[in-house]
Amino acid sequence: MIKVGVVGPFSGQFAQGGENFKQAIEVYQAIHGKTVKGDTVEFIYKDLPQVNPAQSRALSQELIVKDKVSFLAGYFLTPNALAVAPLIDEANIPAVIFNAATSIITEKSPRYVRTSFTLWQVTAPLADYVAKQGVKSVVTAVTDYGPGIDAEAAFKTVYEKAGGKIVDTIRMPLSTNDFAPFMQRIKDSKAEALYAFLPVPITTTFVKAFQDNGLKETGIKFYGPGDLTQEPDLPSMGDTALGLLTAFHYSQANPSALNQQFLAKHRELFGSSDKVTFFSVGAYDGVHTIYKMIEAAGGKDGLKAVNAIKGLSWESPRGPVTIDPVTRHVTQNVYLRVTEKKDGKLQNTQFETLTNQPDWGYPGVMK
Amino acid sequence: METILGIAVDGVAYGTILFIISVGLSVMLGLMRVVNLAHGAFAMMAGYLASYGMQSLGLPYGLALLAAILLTVIVTLPLERLLYRRIYGGNNELQQVLLTIGLTFVIIAIANYSFGPTVKRIPLPDLLSGSVSLGSKTIPLHRAFVIGLGAATILGLWLLLERTNFGVRLRAAVDNPAMAEALGIRTERLYTAVFALSTGLAALGGVLGAELLPLDPYYAIRYIVLFLAVVAVGGAGSILGSVVAALALGILDTAGRYLVPNFGEFFFSAALILILFRWPNGFFHRRAA
Amino acid sequence: MRGDLMRLPAFLENHRARWGSVLGEPAVLPLMIGAGILGYFLFPEDLGLLTRILTMALYILSLDLVLGYAGIATLGHAALFGAGAYAAGIMAVHIVQDPLLLLLIGTLAGGLVALITGALILHAHGLTLLMLTIAVAQLLQSLANKWRELTGGSDGLSGIDPSPVLGLFRFDLYGRTSYLFALVVLIVAYAIARRIVRSPFGLACRGVKEDPLRIAALGGNPRRYLVVMYTVGGAFAGLAGALTTVTTGIVGLDSLGFTLSAEAVVMLVLGGTGRLYGAIIGTVAFMTIHHILAATDPFHWMLFIGLFLIGIVLFAPGGITAVSEKLAQRLARRGT
Numbered sequence: 001m002i003k004v005g006v007v008g009p010f011s012g013q014f015a016q017g018g019e020n021f022k023q024a025i026e027v028y029q030a031i032h033g034k035t036v037k038g039d040t041v042e043f044i045y046k047d048l049p050q051v052n053p054a055q056s057r058a059l060s061q062e063l064i065v066k067d068k069v070s071f072l073a074g075y076f077l078t079p080n081a082l083a084v085a086p087l088i089d090e091a092n093i094p095a096v097i098f099n100a101a102t103s104i105i106t107e108k109s110p111r112y113v114r115t116s117f118t119l120w121q122v123t124a125p126l127a128d129y130v131a132k133q134g135v136k137s138v139v140t141a142v143t144d145y146g147p148g149i150d151a152e153a154a155f156k157t158v159y160e161k162a163g164g165k166i167v168d169t170i171r172m173p174l175s176t177n178d179f180a181p182f183m184q185r186i187k188d189s190k191a192e193a194l195y196a197f198l199p200v201p202i203t204t205t206f207v208k209a210f211q212d213n214g215l216k217e218t219g220i221k222f223y224g225p226g227d228l229t230q231e232p233d234l235p236s237m238g239d240t241a242l243g244l245l246t247a248f249h250y251s252q253a254n255p256s257a258l259n260q261q262f263l264a265k266h267r268e269l270f271g272s273s274d275k276v277t278f279f280s281v282g283a284y285d286g287v288h289t290i291y292k293m294i295e296a297a298g299g300k301d302g303l304k305a306v307n308a309i310k311g312l313s314w315e316s317p318r319g320p321v322t323i324d325p326v327t328r329h330v331t332q333n334v335y336l337r338v339t340e341k342k343d344g345k346l347q348n349t350q351f352e353t354l355t356n357q358p359d360w361g362y363p364g365v366m367k
Numbered sequence: 368m369e370t371i372l373g374i375a376v377d378g379v380a381y382g383t384i385l386f387i388i389s390v391g392l393s394v395m396l397g398l399m400r401v402v403n404l405a406h407g408a409f410a411m412m413a414g415y416l417a418s419y420g421m422q423s424l425g426l427p428y429g430l431a432l433l434a435a436i437l438l439t440v441i442v443t444l445p446l447e448r449l450l451y452r453r454i455y456g457g458n459n460e461l462q463q464v465l466l467t468i469g470l471t472f473v474i475i476a477i478a479n480y481s482f483g484p485t486v487k488r489i490p491l492p493d494l495l496s497g498s499v500s501l502g503s504k505t506i507p508l509h510r511a512f513v514i515g516l517g518a519a520t521i522l523g524l525w526l527l528l529e530r531t532n533f534g535v536r537l538r539a540a541v542d543n544p545a546m547a548e549a550l551g552i553r554t555e556r557l558y559t560a561v562f563a564l565s566t567g568l569a570a571l572g573g574v575l576g577a578e579l580l581p582l583d584p585y586y587a588i589r590y591i592v593l594f595l596a597v598v599a600v601g602g603a604g605s606i607l608g609s610v611v612a613a614l615a616l617g618i619l620d621t622a623g624r625y626l627v628p629n630f631g632e633f634f635f636s637a638a639l640i641l642i643l644f645r646w647p648n649g650f651f652h653r654r655a656a
Numbered sequence: 657m658r659g660d661l662m663r664l665p666a667f668l669e670n671h672r673a674r675w676g677s678v679l680g681e682p683a684v685l686p687l688m689i690g691a692g693i694l695g696y697f698l699f700p701e702d703l704g705l706l707t708r709i710l711t712m713a714l715y716i717l718s719l720d721l722v723l724g725y726a727g728i729a730t731l732g733h734a735a736l737f738g739a740g741a742y743a744a745g746i747m748a749v750h751i752v753q754d755p756l757l758l759l760l761i762g763t764l765a766g767g768l769v770a771l772i773t774g775a776l777i778l779h780a781h782g783l784t785l786l787m788l789t790i791a792v793a794q795l796l797q798s799l800a801n802k803w804r805e806l807t808g809g810s811d812g813l814s815g816i817d818p819s820p821v822l823g824l825f826r827f828d829l830y831g832r833t834s835y836l837f838a839l840v841v842l843i844v845a846y847a848i849a850r851r852i853v854r855s856p857f858g859l860a861c862r863g864v865k866e867d868p869l870r871i872a873a874l875g876g877n878p879r880r881y882l883v884v885m886y887t888v889g890g891a892f893a894g895l896a897g898a899l900t901t902v903t904t905g906i907v908g909l910d911s912l913g914f915t916l917s918a919e920a921v922v923m924l925v926l927g928g929t930g931r932l933y934g935a936i937i938g939t940v941a942f943m944t945i946h947h948i949l950a951a952t953d954p955f956h957w958m959l960f961i962g963l964f965l966i967g968i969v970l971f972a973p974g975g976i977t978a979v980s981e982k983l984a985q986r987l988a989r990r991g992t
Contacts, residue, residue, distance in 0.1 A: 011950075011957060013585045015484040047950050047957075050915070053812045054904040058704040065830050066701035079812035083906045086817070090829045102811060144629065144801065145810035173624070173632040173798070174810075175589075178579045180377040180510075181625035188369075201486040205581045212578075214498050214505030236488040402783065450966065460729060461925045462969050468922060469965025476959035592790055592914065599787040633802065636795040640777075643788050647780040 002039045002299040004290055005046065005063030007056060008074035008098070012049025013201065016232060017076045020279035021098055027265045027280075028287040036294040044069065048076075053083035060084045064091050070299035071096060071290050074283075078102040078146050085109040092302040096289055098282040102146045103361030106328050111302050113289055113309065114329045115321075116282035117249045119147050119197065120361030122225045123154035125334050125354040126247035130193060130223055131162030138164060138223075139191035141182055143198045144171040150361060151197035151225065157366070159195075167191045176202065179209035186215065193221035196228065203228050204237050211240040226251070226348065229339050232275045234346040241346055244339045249332050250278040250318040251348040262317040278318075285316045285330065289323065319353075329359040372501070374622045380510040382617025383517030384579050388572030388590075389597035390524070390609040391565025397604015398541050399558055400457040404467035407594055408474040408587035409566050410573030413439040415478055415582060417574040418487040428492040432574050439570040440563050446470070447562040455558065471587050479584040489577045513575055520568070524606055537561065541604050600642055602649025611650050615642075684933045685847060692839040696832075703831035705947060710838040711900045712923070713939040714845055717932060718766075718892030719920045724929035725853055726885040727865030728778065731917050732789030733893060735773070735796050738912030740766035740894025745813045745907040746806055753819040759841065759898045766894015767887050769796075774886035778879055790914065797912040812908040816901060827903070834903040841899055845892060849932055852888060861885045862930075926968060928975030937976050 006025070010018035025043055034040055044067050046059040056075075063069045064087065072088060072095040075081035081100035085108040088095045097105060097114040106112045130138065140155055142148035148171065156166050168189040172182055186194055194215075198206050207228065210216060226248025229241055252263065252273070262284065266273040289309050296308030310325035319333045334357045337348040360366045392406045413435040420431035450470070454463045491509055498507045528534035540547040540557055548554055573582075580590055597616055601608030616639075623634035695706050715737050722728045743765030744758040752758065777788040800807045807813055820826045825833045852858050861881050863871050868878040901907050910916060919942075927938020945964065949957040972979040 011479070013484055013583060015479065050910065051810075051812075051908055052910045053814075053906040053908040054708070054900055054911075057904050057906060058708050061704035061829070061831060062702065065704070079810065079906075079908045082812055082814045083904070083908075085814065086905055087829070104811070108814070149804075149809075171629045173628075174801075175632060176624065177581060177590075178377065178381050178621070178624075180380075181374065181621050182628065184370075184373040184377070185625060185628065201484075201581060201583045204486045204488070205578075208578065212498060212507035212509070214500070217505075232485050236486050238488065238490065396783065402786075450970075454969070459973075461921070461929060462973055464921055465925045465965050466969040468918065469962045469969070472958045472962030472965065474962075476962060480959075588915075595783065595790075596787055599783045603783060630798075630802070632798040633795065636791045636798060639791045640788060640795065643780065643784050643791070644776070647784050649784070 002036070002041050002071075002294055003067055003069040004041060004043050004071040004073055005060065005067060005069035006043055006074040006098075007046045007048050007059050007063070007072065007080070009049045009076050010045060010047040014049065014076055016200070016275065016277070017099060017279045018047070020275065020277055021074055021076075021283040023266065023270055024276075024280040024283035025287055026269060027262065028284050030269060031261075031265055032288075032291065036291050037298070039294065039299065041291070041294065043073075048080055051077050051079050053079045056080035056083040057087060060087055060095075064093060069093070070302075071293070073286055073290065074098050075100045076279075078105060081105050081112075082108060085112070088112070088302070094290075094293060094302045094306050096286045098286045099279055102150055103359055106359075107362070110328075111306055112328060113286075113306060113323065115285040115289060116330070117278070117332070118329065118359045118361050119151040119225060120154040120366075121329075121332075121357050121359050122247045122249060122334050123151050123195075123197075124158045124360040124366070125357055126223060126225070126336070127155045127158035127164075127195070128162055129247070129336060129352075129354070130195070131159055131164045135193045135221065136165060137167050137191045138193045138195055139168045139170065139186050139189040140166060141170040141172060141186060141194060141196045143174055143176075143202075145174050145199075147199070148172075148197055151195075154361060155195045158360075172198070174199075177205065179206050180213055183209050183213035183215055186220070187213070187218065191220065193223060196222070196224045199227065200230060200233065203230070204233050207237050207244065208240050221245070223247070226278065226337065229337075229348055230277050231348070232277060234339070237346070239341075241339045242341065246337050246339070246348065247334050247354075248278065248337060248348070249334055250281045251335060251337050251350055252276055253337075253342075253347040253349055254318060254335070255350075256317065256319065258315055259317040281316060281318050285314075285318075285321060288314060288316070322356075324358055327359050327362040327365065329362065331356055331358045333357065370625065374618065374625050376501070376506055376510070377625075378618030378621035379614060380513050380617075381579055381621055382614035383514050384572055384576035385593065385597050385617050386610055386613035387517055387520055387575065388569050389594045389601075389613055390520075390606060391568040392594055393598040393601060393603055393605065393609045394541075394561055395565050396598060398537070398561055399451075399455045401451065401455055402460060402463050402467070402595075403451075403565075404464060404591055405470040405474065405587070406565070406569055407589075407591040408471045409439060409443055410569040410576075410590075411478065411582060411584075411586040412442070412474060412573070413570030414489065414573040414577050414586070415482055415487060418489045418577070418582060419482070421490055422488075428490075428495070431489070432571075435574050436567050436570040439573075440567050443566045444559070444563060447559055451562065452558075471591075475584045475587050478587075482584075484584060487582045489574060489582070491578075507578075509578055516571075516575060520571070521606075521610055528606065533560065596639055598649075600639070600646070600649055602651040605649065605651035608649055608651030684936075685843065685850075688843055688846065688936065692843070696835060696839075700830070703835040705943075707831055707834045707838050707903050709940060709943045710835070710842050711896055711903060712943060713936045714838075714842050714899060715893055715896035716920055716923050716927070716935040716939045717842075717846065717849055718889045718896055719924050720929060720932060720935040721849060721853070721892060722886055722889035723921070723924060724931070724934070725858060725865065726861045726882055726889075728882060728886060728889075729782070729786050730789040731786050731914070731921065732791070732793035733920050734912050734914070734916040735789070735793035736766045736770050736890040736893035737897040737900075737916065738793075738796060738800070738907075739769040739890075740897030741901045741907045741911045742800060742807060742813065742897075743894070744898035744901040745816050748816040748818060748901065749813065753817060755818045755821050755837065755902045758818060758902055759895055762898020762901065763891045763895040766897060767891030770890020770893070771883070771887040774883045774890070778882045778886060790917070793912055793914065793917060797909055800909055800912055807907075810909055812906055814906050816905045816907070818902045818905070827905075831903075838899055838903055841895070845895060846932060846936075849892065853932065857881075857884070922965065926965070926975055928977035931977050934975055934977040941976060 293305035297305035417435035601612030740762030744762040928934030
């Protein structure tokens with residue numbers, strides 16, 4: 001038997017992410033079986049509801065020492081993922097990151113593999129697209145923490161290189177709940193378009209504030225990464241979400257056959273696929289890399305296992321993906337989507353594919 | 368000028384919500400000497416009930432609002448009998464903290480279990496969902512409605528305290544509990560009534576404010592510090608103090624975010640420290656209930 | 657202090673009888689050492705968790721000095737813990753890696769922050785004081801978030817790699833060194849804390865807590881006692897923060913967070929305030945329950961912990977230690 005320890009938020013405000021992890025793992029095992037080369041793969045879950053790097057390290061240590069896991073996985077938030085770097089190096093165990101999306105993580109240890117996305121990865125092609133649409137000036141509004149600052153830097157770098165002008169960069173405190181003041185500032189900036197990034201759950205409030213404060217009527221265009229329009233949040237956003245243009249690596253509405261199979265299995269096992277998000281595919285593909293690592297190294301020698309999947313390509317519910325040999329981060333398509341209503345239900349419809357995007361935030365990737 | 372107008376309107380709307388929710392907390396602290404950390408949880412409970420009423424039962428906004436307030440009061444009243452009565456009084460703050468935090472945890476867990484961790488909305492009726500223009504500033508109608516209802520609440524509370532028998536007894540009990548008891552004021556019944564009033568106001572604020580303070584299970588913990596700040600700045604038990612404090616903090620927070628967004632949180636904490644440093648007993652220290 | 661203390665003994669003597677049961681506490685130190693060593697051999701695979709309990713116990717102990725012995729109501733104690741944790745972390749990344757030196761740095765940082773903020777805010781009482789402590793912690797937290805170059809911002813401060821203890825014992829994967837190191841630090845700190853609370857100064861602080869007017873009438877300056885005790889508590893909290901930094905190798909913004917402050921109060925009240933061993937028992941109880949519940953049902957542990965807290969207030973006011981003391985007294989009476 002080979003054990004995999006999953007550290008994620010199974011309670012608390014990010015519990016949606018933890019549930020997505022767990023269900024996607026079960027879906028993967030239901031489709032691909034529970035054994036690899038005769039070894040049963042078992043998942044052990046540890047709850048880490050919020051930012052608490054010390055606890056993240058203690059839980060991971062417990063998984064390694066007590067539960068004797070061969071792989072660590074999960075890690076929803078960046079600080080919690082960063083905390084285990086010294087640990088996985090000492091124990092020679094790979095850590096497959098299902099979500100945490102700040103670019104620096106995979107630099108910190110050669111045993112990190114990431115199957116989610118980074119804000120640089122989805123924002124850089126979006127900024128390029130916005131510039132090519134002839135938008136001359138943009139105001140950015142991001143939440144003032146690691147991923148938000150990544151998002152701002154990515155947009156600013158690419159957009160300015162393409163000749164656009166950033167008229168204001170707003171960083172909003174993480175605890176913000178009333179966005180009206182920021183909306184007024186965005187309006188006053190007289191920019192043609194807005195690029196915004198915020199974490200859940202305040203995305204809904206932000207999108208609503210955008211409409212309520214009359215910005216939609218002024219014709220200012222709204223762009224952002226797909227975090228803004230996560231599928232489970234769409235019903236509570238209601239019609240305010242209509243027409244938002246986002247760039248992301250996964251949408252429930254991806255028409256591919258594999259995605260339909262993935263969603264169908266979710267419905268079969270859990271009764272509904274409405275809550276499936278990019279956290280789900282992050283975990284699903286993460287389990288895929290773990291299976292491949294077990295095939296190559298049998299749950300021993302973490303570095304050998306990681307080396308074995310460098311350059312690995314496969315077809316995911318999100319589309320074709322590859323593990324970049326240098327960054328150990330997943331190279332993937334980024335889709336431009338627009339939020340629209342179909343059969344009375346809001347969805348993110350993909351209308352353009354920007355293929356094979358790497359993690360643009362990793363040193364040396366962007367030239 | 369536009370900037371000032373923008374800050375004023377948004378700040379006043381925000382402050383109004385803070386007032387409606389916090390004033391009950393203040394009166395409870397002034398009268399029963401209890402720091403009710405579950406106050407935010409009660410506001411959240413009402414928000415969830417209203418959201419459920421509208422989204423799943425199809426109730427109209429007004430009806431959902433009333434039903435949520437009533438239900439919240441009905442559900443929490445037994446808690447007053449069973450739990451809160453044991454912790455009234457000024458000498459057992461630690462017991463109060465433990466009990467009300469425990470209660471908050473339970474309510475969060477129930478909310479999470481019943482409604483899930485995602486943000487729940489209370490859809491606004493068409494009547495309230497547009498916006499009005501005031502020069503260059505666009506004000507959502509809902510905010511105007513909130514400000515109006517806040518003014519009505521202040522007026523209602525003033526009438527209740529100044530013009531009714533209940534108000535006279537309440538003020539007497541806040542000013543001098545021992546004397547009130549001696550005069551035959553039934554403090555026990557008074558406490559129950561104040562608890563219900565306090566919870567009802569929290570419920571009203573929770574439903575009305577769902578646009579500004581979004582409803583998710585962590586609402587109960589996330590905003591309680593803000594509500595306590597209003598009470599501390601206003602002075603426990605003072606309604607006028609709560610009004611001034613809520614508006615001041617609402618405007619300060621809004622101004623900080625507008626003028627120095629990169630240092631918004633820093634600005635607010637620093638301002639709060641300075642205010643409390645200057646007025647350690649709040650703006651209006653236990654002068655009138 | 658100074659001459660004031662000369663006049664205090666008579667006043668204190670009257671109170672000593674009442675405090676007798678508290679001061680004549682059971683042989684806590686040998687018990688702690690025994691339990692600590694037993695834990696090392698009984699749970700060799702859980703040393704990570706046990707180390708977290710030890711560091712947390714030290715932090716709750718520091719809160720007991722402030723809240724239990726001086727009656728300072730605070731919901732911002734994490735400010736002092738975080739100050740120590742960040743000071744040690746920043747020093748470890750840039751300048752020194754010796755664990756003992758890092759602990760000293762953390763202790764000084766916690767004490768310094770407590771001295772400065774304490775002198776500023778301790779004139780306030782009740783809810784105002786509570787809010788001031790919260791605001792100070794929030795101020796420090798947003799400062800740490802802003803100063804990314806130094807603190808790592810919201811990503812946390814990583815890259816902390818303490819050198820072996822005394823140049824001999826490496827911090828190993830199984831957490832053996834971490835555990836024993838934390839155990840020794842906790843026990844030494846406990847012994848020092850006990851000396852402090854039993855000293856004339858400690859007794860005077862109790863006096864301030866119970867009857868500030870009386871102390872003032874005797875010529876003492878209540879506020880000065882409070883500031884000094886707050887500083888002492890801050891030094892202990894800073895030590896706990898630095899110990900966490902050394903044993904985990906990372907510092908996050910959560911170490912200055914409201915949750916950490918609030919949980920500390922819960923743990924302390926759970927164990928019983930004003931008894932140093934109450935802090936230890938409260939921490940062990942809370943963290944063990946948290947761990948068991950989170951492991952068996954990570955999804956809704958809050959419900960159980962919430963009900964448990966309510967149950968404590970209803971059935972065991974005064975915390976675990978008060979109840980067990982009462983039980984012990986009753987048993988003793990029956991025995992004689």
